[in-house]
Amino acid sequence: MIGVGKIKQYANVLDKPLSKGKQEVSLSAFAFLFSELVQYNQTQVDNIAELERRLEDAGYAVGARVLELLCHRDKGNRRETRLLGILSFVHSTVWKVLFGKVADSLEKGTEHEDEYMISEKELLVNKFISIPKDMGTFNCGAFVAGIVRGVLDSAGFPAVVTAHFVPMEGQQRPRTTILIKFAEEKSDVLHVLIDAKYSPVNTSFNPVTFFLQPGIAKRSKFPICIGMSNSMDTHSESEESDISDTEIDDYIEVQYEQLKSNKYVVKKPNGTFRCPFCLGKKKQEYGYRDILQHATGVGAASSIKKSGKKRGQHLALAKFLKEDVATEASSVKSIPKEIVVANKQVPKQEDELCVWPWKGIVTNVYNKLRHEKDVDESAYWLGKFSQYKPVDVHLMWDKERRKGSVILGFGEDMAGFTSLMEFEKIFAANRHGKHDWDRRKRDPGSQMYGWRAQADDYNSQGTIGDYLREKTELSTSSNINAKKKLGTIEKRENIIMAIDITNEELLEKQCQLDEKGFSLRQIHEDNDKLHKAHNKEMETLQRIARDHVYRVMENASRMKAEVDRKREKIDAWSRKVSEQAALTIWERRKFEDEKKRKNESLQLASENQISASKEVAILLQQQQREKREALDKFIQLRREMDEKHKLQRDLEELTGQIKMQEVVDTMRGPNEEEMQKMKAMEEELKERLEALDDSGSMNQVLFVKERQINEELQAARKEMIAGFDGHAGGRVTRPTAIGVKKMGEIDSKAFQIAYKKKYPGNEEMVEAVMHCTKWQQNIQDSGWHPFKVVEKNGKPEGVLDEDDEKLKELKEELGGEVYDIVVTALKELNEYNPSGRYPVRELWNFRKDCNRRATLKEAITYVAAKRKQK
Template sequence: MGSSATASDDSDVSDTEMEDSVEEAYKELKSGKHHVRLWDGTFTCPYCPKKKKQNYQYKDLLQHASGVGKSSSDKRSVKQKTEHLALARFLEKDLPDGVGTSKPAGEGDGVSVGAGTGTGAGESKGNAPVVSCDNDDKFVWPWIGIVVNLPTTQTEDGRYAGGSGSKLRDELIRRGFNPTRVRPLWNYRGHSGCAVVEFNKGWPGFHNALSFERAYEADRHGKKDWYAKNDEKSGIYGWVARGDDYNLTNIVGEHLRKIGDLKSISEIMEEEARKQDKLVSNLTNIIEVKNKHLEEMAVKCRETTNSIEVLMAENDKLHQTYNEEIKKIQSSSRDHLQRIFNDHEKIKSQLESQKKELELRGVELEKREADNDSERKKLAEELEENSIRNSSLEMAALAQKKADEKVLKLAGDQKRQKEELHNRIIQLEKKLDAKQALELEIERLRGSLNVMKHMGDDDLEVLQKVEAIHKELREKEGEYEDLDALNQTLIIKERKCNDELQEARKELISGLKEIPNRSSISVKRMGELDGKPFLEAMKRKYREEEAEDRAMELCSLWEEYLKDPDWHPFKVTMVDGKHKELIDDEDEKLKGLRKEMSEDVYKSVTNALIEINEYNPSGRYITSELWNYEEGKRARLKEGVDVLLSHWRRKKRLIEMD
């Protein structure tokens, strides 16, 4: 039944689907999801985990993959065939030489990574432990490597000396293991021949540590080789520190217990998961508070919008009423002017027709004058009458001219009235807006008055008091706005003056650095470690030639401690009712320093710590400051300027003397 079902499934799969499955499996192999090449140079089939034989040579694995992929047996499923065909393609295209060398993890050794949580910014594929590593194994955390059998030489006084840790660190970096620090271990006899190699705390550091261990195991210089009793030991041996190393009673175990803890991969991942869950919970609470605030603001916004819409509707109605009245006034004025012009035209046409008639009659009278005297007399009489009529016509023309001028004046007056009416409309609109604001204030006062009616019979007196209070409040608000504007101006001027003073202080510090100065006012490097106590302490333990090197090495080590932001040996206590940070005397590093070295060395380190915490707590680097060495405090700008002027006067006197 099973074989027939498999054969039926194989027959249903087309060549295109088969090729797509092979391509998908091939991409997974290229991305490193399955590991093929082992650390010792042999190969394994990731699709046959239950098979007894797990280590293949390159040719044997290629033959195995090709045989399974091209098999015509019904016992093989389509998935098995496509996966082995993809493996054969991967071996032929991406691993044609089949040479397995000892490389650091992440450089083609086929070590895959599981899905885990990242431990810091910038971690990509190396953010989870290696699959081949047991998550319950106990490791020293932060990740520590151990190197033993380091070459040492015996000095004349019987002590042992060895190479510096920085040289071995550079060698390991060159080999691609990327350690952060190498610390040689010293005992009462000098260099112990052992050192610890520190890696980054994140998963990339863990991968580098395992690569470091595998490289030494591949060269037969691993932990098992070191503890083997039948071989002669030569060269450097190295491995990653685990639980058995942590519990050793020698100098290595003591140092591991001092600088690290014993944790398993599972514990570290659980701790990271707890931190992630706590962060998500805090962010969820913040989002809920913000959403509630947003909903409240939305309700207020809707209420304000509704009130504004009501006011806008009322304003539109008033504007519409005023526009209609203005249109009526303009229409009536146009009709009145039109009637005046029509009457003027009628009178003018009548006068023109009468004038023409009189002229014709004058011509006829002149003709009749030549006929007889009687007619001449009549003509004279008619001429006199005609002249009288002409004079009356001229008077009528003057009256018409005056009427025309009056009409033009009326038109001008009408235009001015129109402009005045337009300005009046604008003023009315402004008064309307003010009226609306006043109405709102009146309604509010009416509401207040209704409340005050229940306070007693002296309502008018209470209202007058309220009005007086409102008037005084408006005056106070005006004064407050003026004072606020003045305050803002003064703040801007103060900030500008402070910026100028800071720039002047920086320039003064820069100038004092470049001139010789023997006064008590000078430039001090805040947070710089004083090396004299270290040298004095080393002279008591070593010869003078060796003491200087020892002092420089110890001083540089504590300078690195001072720069470390993770080391904060301070405690907060109440001093004069205020919280103040003081040196924590119970800090392990400081207690060890005071016990092993002198009190002067301890004071040098604590003074540098206090200066860094006061002047540059975030950057943790040395800064320059103008300092009064006589009073032991920060110098004022005036004191520095006096020193600079004194130096300038001395220079000037020397130049005048020359």
């Protein structure tokens, strides 16, 4: 009967979900396929540039599909639309999907603003490709460059991507750098983002801080250092291992020599200076004093805040500035980027005295105004004058607290100065400025008057003057600008230092976070494995428990059925015993009679055995007698055969004489005497022929009789051998026993004993068995006949050829005892079965004084004696 099973439906690859889990490809398979790709393209091109272009085109298609796949797998089906975001996406997500790890580093080029570099120490595609010497510039990283270009182009960031080898100090293999050069429009967009995000006040743009802003790189898990100096490798190496204070002097000398060799760029073409060792100084321009102050300050910082290498680098920079750049820097002025303020808002006269920090004065203020409350609190006045953005308020009342003045503080910066000027303009426009107050001081009315605090207010007598002299100072606009500039520089330096420290801490925290994330993922994976192993173990235990319960229930049912069956059997026996209780005595008597009868039968059997033994002896005697008679008949037959042969010779002579006589008679003619003589000879010949016929008949009868007797003897001998084999397996007790011996078989026990004497040790017994088996096969080989024929007493006789190569080799290798055992088996096989060349069974007398072939009489006597003993 044909059954219809459920057919498994195989989904098309296009129907499978895009959110499928991680898939890995065998590394050996990838290496083989990629090498085939390189070899195929090599046969299609004429130069290395064309080969790299073809590899880049192959990678371009991969990159476009990778971006599409990853965007589909994103929960919101999103892709990056920002430049730094897409760079982080390539550096981390794409690299991890393709190569199982994040790229080693992402850097910004130092020569061009629109260049970025992704570096990898051991790029996978360069591991398994052997490049000949004539193609030394060939780089298989062009395939990866094509992937990156495909991702960027598909994401809307067109770029030129190339792969380059960069030598590394102390490393035999160079690292691979993927150079990315964006189109000009994308570079302009990046600068617009930077300018929009940061105020012109702080021109020291920190690219790391910018990158970590929430709106700039949402996808980034790894901080990317952009805008680093030419010493990127030095920074990355310094982060890996630090130096002690005892080693810092040597390190300073090393860095100083590198600065002298122009490995690091310190002085710019416009005459300003830059620090090549700080992450946040790419956009900062220093004067000579500023850069020297920065290098000295960082070098003198405590080792807790700064690493040993960072301090050593800045101390080396300070030494370089003092010894090598001091003569050139004397004429260079610092060109810091400052706040751009409209000249119309700064006081025009350089020698005009101003109250600083900026203060505004409001007078003719009444404590109880109509429809106003809480005028005695600062919050009220901050709210009332909020349009001018004051930062603090100070109230001053007269003794009756009925009338007073308000001092508004506007801070120290230009923004506060602008608000103060607007405050003064509005009050002056409403004819309630300082000149109006001076004119109406005696009758000011109920309106408030306000103006900017100036030198006359500062020098005035009263509470306002006292307060201004206590909280402010008089200074010219140039001094104010210089103080502000110095404060700005100091703040900027402090902010830059804080940013540097924060960036380093962020990098350290990010590394720790990555390590903890990796450890957490490992823990989750181990936890999942443990859960799976636990579930699998629980399933196994549950299955074993179910099987055990099933077996227990099955055994219980079987045992219950067995108990019921035995109970029924016992009940039947009980009933039977009850029924036969009355017949117990009769059964006992019957048993005794049966026992007696069996004993009598045993006695009769014993007597029958004795009589059988007697009959066997009689049979043996009769057989011996018949054999003797047969032997006598044989002797008589031989005698008669001799007489027959003699008679045949006489007949032949007589026949010859008769023929001769007939010839003579034919020649001479008939003679009466001779005729009678011939008749007498014919009659004698006839009588001898009749006698010869009678003796031939008798001989034939005797031959037949002898053959029958021999066949019976051979059959009896075979039966005796079979009986011995069935009784004791041919194993008998020596030397008084008769049993069966295999003629032509090597005695393995004797062989092992002899071998052990030659080579003592239990480990040699296996080789002894192997040698015994080997020589048993040799003597049974019909192609090997180590015998020769010699004449002995005038008769040919076969004897062993002692010069045979195999026998000589056996004697030399294993010794004389083993040689004698093999020769004995060989002679037995040649004597008892020379044609078949395989061992045959024979009755054997194992007694020491005999050790020969046993006769049938000896075997029968031995068997009869054994029966009598039983």
